[in-house]
Amino acid sequence: MMVKIMSNSKRIKEKAHFYVSILAGAVHSSSWNISLAELKGVNAMESHESLTCSELAEKMNLSPSRGSRIIDNLVRKGYLFREIQDQDRRTTFLYLTKRGEKLKYNITREQKAFEDILTSKLNSQEIESVRKGLAILEKVLNQSKKEIKNS
Numbered sequence: 001m002m003v004k005i006m007s008n009s010k011r012i013k014e015k016a017h018f019y020v021s022i023l024a025g026a027v028h029s030s031s032w033n034i035s036l037a038e039l040k041g042v043n044a045m046e047s048h049e050s051l052t053c054s055e056l057a058e059k060m061n062l063s064p065s066r067g068s069r070i071i072d073n074l075v076r077k078g079y080l081f082r083e084i085q086d087q088d089r090r091t092t093f094l095y096l097t098k099r100g101e102k103l104k105y106n107i108t109r110e111q112k113a114f115e116d117i118l119t120s121k122l123n124s125q126e127i128e129s130v131r132k133g134l135a136i137l138e139k140v141l142n143q144s145k146k147e148i149k150n151s
Contacts, residue, residue: 032106034074039107041060041067042080042103042104044060045095045096046096051093052094053071053094079096079099080096080100
């Protein structure tokens with residue numbers, strides 16, 4: 001039971017971070033010349049990590065075709081590069097470029113500053129209310145997503 005509570009707490013914190021990231025991204029993405037979806041893609045990558053296109057699309061919670069379009073844009077803009085495997089040419093790995101790593105660093109720094117500004121204006125009870133609200137929002141979004149897929 002404790003593991004499940006810790007897991008849920010971590011997920012809620014990650015979701016809260018994601019929503020704050022979107023807010024921060026909405027404010028600053030124009031200065032980075034990337035869309036919010038591309039911001040999400042860069043955010044999903046880690047330095048020195050390789051992901052396949054389908055893995056990145058899954059981390060971004062997108063269909064493979066939508067993920068592929070965003071990945072193409074990130075490659076074209078120089079934030080990601082593709083490496084095709086010699087032994088299986090169907091497998092392509094994605095990596096952050098130096099430019100992508102710099103962008104990720106700037107995004108993370110600005111997101112942290114934005115989170116600090118938001119949380120400095122809230123007391124601990126209000127922060128907990130926000131976390132609970134985000135958990136409810138996540139639940140509703142997941143239910144809606146399932147309903148849309150089933151319709």
